[in-house]
Amino acid sequence: MTVDISDIERILAQEETWRQTQAINLIASENTPSDAVRRVQNSDFMGRYAEGHPNENGHVNRYYQGTQYIDQIESMAHNEIVELFRVKQADVRPISGNAANTALALAYLRGGDTVIANSTDAGGHISHGSVGVFGRRIQNRGQSLKMGSKNAINLHHLPLTEDHYHVDAQKTIELIDQVSPQLVIMGKSLFLFPEPVSEVAAYCKTKQIPLLYDGAHVLGLIAGGQFQDPLHEGATWMTGSTHKTFPGPQRGVILGNLDLEDEKKYWPAADRGVFPGSSSNHHLNTLPALLVATREMQQYGREYAAQIIRNAQALGSSLDNLGTPVEAREFGYTRSHMIAVNVAQWGGGVEIAKQLEANDIIVNYNMLPGDSDPRNPSGLRIGVPEMTRFGMDERAMGELAQLLHDGITGKNVKAQVNALRARYVEMKYV
Numbered sequence: 286m287t288v289d290i291s292d293i294e295r296i297l298a299q300e301e302t303w304r305q306t307q308a309i310n311l312i313a314s315e316n317t318p319s320d321a322v323r324r325v326q327n328s329d330f331m332g333r334y335a336e337g338h339p340n341e342n343g344h345v346n347r348y349y350q351g352t353q354y355i356d357q358i359e360s361m362a363h364n365e366i367v368e369l370f371r372v373k374q375a376d377v378r379p380i381s382g383n384a385a386n387t388a389l390a391l392a393y394l395r396g397g398d399t400v401i402a403n404s405t406d407a408g409g410h411i412s413h414g415s416v417g418v419f420g421r422r423i424q425n426r427g428q429s430l431k432m433g434s435k436n437a438i439n440l441h442h443l444p445l446t447e448d449h450y451h452v453d454a455q456k457t458i459e460l461i462d463q464v465s466p467q468l469v470i471m472g473k474s475l476f477l478f479p480e481p482v483s484e485v486a487a488y489c490k491t492k493q494i495p496l497l498y499d500g501a502h503v504l505g506l507i508a509g510g511q512f513q514d515p516l517h518e519g520a521t522w523m524t525g526s527t528h529k530t531f532p533g534p535q536r537g538v539i540l541g542n543l544d545l546e547d548e549k550k551y552w553p554a555a556d557r558g559v560f561p562g563s564s565s566n567h568h569l570n571t572l573p574a575l576l577v578a579t580r581e582m583q584q585y586g587r588e589y590a591a592q593i594i595r596n597a598q599a600l601g602s603s604l605d606n607l608g609t610p611v612e613a614r615e616f617g618y619t620r621s622h623m624i625a626v627n628v629a630q631w632g633g634g635v636e637i638a639k640q641l642e643a644n645d646i647i648v649n650y651n652m653l654p655g656d657s658d659p660r661n662p663s664g665l666r667i668g669v670p671e672m673t674r675f676g677m678d679e680r681a682m683g684e685l686a687q688l689l690h691d692g693i694t695g696k697n698v699k700a701q702v703n704a705l706r707a708r709y710v711e712m713k714y715v
């Protein structure tokens with residue numbers, strides 16, 4: 286007798302109806318992949334292993350037999366990603382953005398090293414901080430490098446300009462001189478504006494310090510040529526998630542555009558860090574899906590990324606005009622896929638995010654500059670990649686702004702939210 290899974294299937298169906306047809310999802314780190322991306326994930330590869338690199342021309346690079354078809358897929362994914370980002374190196378095996386960062390941290394850093402990264406209250410990801418892979422969870426010959434312990438990583442934060450939304454390049458250069466780091470990390474999670482990669486990378490190069498750009502959030506905008514291009518601005522490695530603005534399966538990548546000499550110096554760390562450093566099997570079934578999403582971005586990425594940014598800016602100005610304060614007004618609110626909204630006067634981020642979810646609008650609460658208690662943040666982080674993919678444009682952003690404003694100020698707008706969403710259920714850019 287087969288096991289009863291009807292209760293599981295019921296929950297899946299409920300999730301599908303809610304998230305795909307009723308709710309308006311504004312989580313900046315999420316997206317819905319295309320039907321083709323979803324379809325190809327369910328394959329025989331789900332149960333297979335392929336450690337190492339694809340075998341080629343009779344050369345054995347794998348530690349498993351039976352890999353002839355994943356070898357083809359992995360080589361195609363590698364080559365097509367290299368082409369899309371116009372770079373020289375790519376590792377398509379990390380299973381997520383955090384896993385890509387972990388690979389580099391494990392392979393490149395040693396106990397007692399010094400790292401400069403964005404602080405969490407400046408929008409940095411928690412994995413960059415004192416409890417994350419760069420600050421704490423690095424093991425050196427079995428010894429935990431807990432902050433404060435003898436071989437801990439010395440973590441410093443990138444200095445910001447007065448508005449708190451931009452890294453101060455000059456002060457960063459001064460900090461580099463002061464603390465002589467082994468690694469500088471740029472990129473973050475509350476990511477409104479490009480980082481000053483060119484200036485800082487040029488200085489790092491004179492000191493032979495590598496610069497890692499964490500492009501988890503903005504990978505799709507970069508693929509579409511609508512944000513900064515960190516690897517062509519001098520970053521050593523770029524890591525990223527392939528399921529945020531890049532609308533693929535939940536995986537990660539490490540990319541590089543290194544000349545031969547730097548490749549020898551910096552790429553083996555990425556390679557060793559991925560395998561055997563941080564993964565064994567790399568969730569093979571999602572790799573064909575990454576290949577599909579790469580082709581979609583090759584064809585539609587420019588158009589999609591440009592519309593995402595136009596939508597985020599339109600949503601920022603509409604909300605602000607309605608009296609819901611949006612951060613960074615003097616800089617046009619954003620140059621990316623997200624905005625930051627201050628809801629302190631209505632009870633703060635946690636309360637308002639809950640209130641919006643009750644109205645089928647899904648957002649993150651987020652700390653804003655000046656906040657000190659992560660459990661009581663004054664902001665919301667609102668992202669538009671997914672709704673853009675379902676066809677919303679600047680006009681729809683105007684309607685959405687009104688519903689957000691009404692929801693934040695305590696009105697019940699669930700029926701209007703569902704009605705607006707029902708008009709945008711067909712996926713574009715595929």
Ligand SMILES: Cc1ncc(COP(=O)(O)O)c(C=O)c1O
Nearest residue numbers: 314381382383410473474501526
């Ligand atoms: C800057 C940054 N890096 C890394 C990650 C982790 O990415 P993943 O969920 O793909 O592991 C995130 C997640 O949102 C992020 O914002």
